[in-house]
Amino acid sequence: GAVVSQHPSRVICKSGTSVKIECRSLDFQATTMFWYRQFPKKSLMLMATSNEGSKATYEQGVEKDKFLINHASLTLSTLTVTSAHPEDSSFYICSSRGGLQETQYFGPGTRLLVL
C-alpha cells in the first residue's frame, strides 16, 4: 500500500504553546488529506478534510482557529494545535487519498501530551 509519514511521532509541550504536526504522502500525490483524533480506546473522530490549495473543511464542533490546517502541496499537510491545553492531549492521525482513489492511507500517528 501507499506510504504516509507523520512527524513528530510524539511530542510533549507546555500549556499555551503551539505544536505543528506534519503529514507527508511519500509515494503518491495526495489531492485530499484528512486529520483524525483518537482518544484512548476509542474510535477515530474526523476533524477536518483538506484539499490541496484550498481551505480545509472542518467537522462540526472542531474549532478551526484552534486546529490550523495547511495543505500547501500535493505531498504535505500540516496540523497546528494553537495555544495547546491539556485537553488537547490525544493521538492525531492523518490520512491521504489521491486522484480517483477510493482508499485512504493512514500515517503512523502523533501522540501529543500537553502538560
Next chain:
Amino acid sequence: AQSVTQLDSQVPVFEEAPVELRCNYSSSVSVYLFWYVQYPNQGLQLLLKYLSGSTLVKGINGFEAEFNKSQTSFHLRKPSVHISDTAEYFCAVSGRNDYKLSFGAGTTVTVRA
C-alpha cells in the same frame, strides 16, 4: 450520512481458532466498505476493501470479508488466527462521492496461546 456498528467490543480467541468480527452499516447511498487494523501506538493499516463486484473480498494476512447488501453487513473472518493478530480492528464506510470515512467503535481482538 453513513454510520457503522461493530457488534463486538472485545473478542478473545485462542491461537489457531477461527474468528469473526461483525460489522453492520447504514447509509442512504451506495458505499465503499473497509476494514483497518491498528496495532498499539500505530496508525491504521488497510486489511481489505469492498468497492464493487464480488461480494467476497480477500485481504492481507489471511483475512476475508463478505459484503451482504440485504443485511447491510460486512463481517470480517479469519480461519486460523495467530498471536500477532492481536490488535484493534475497525470497520469503516464511505460514500461513493465524498470519500469521508465513518468508523465503527472498534473491536479488540486478543489472541491467546
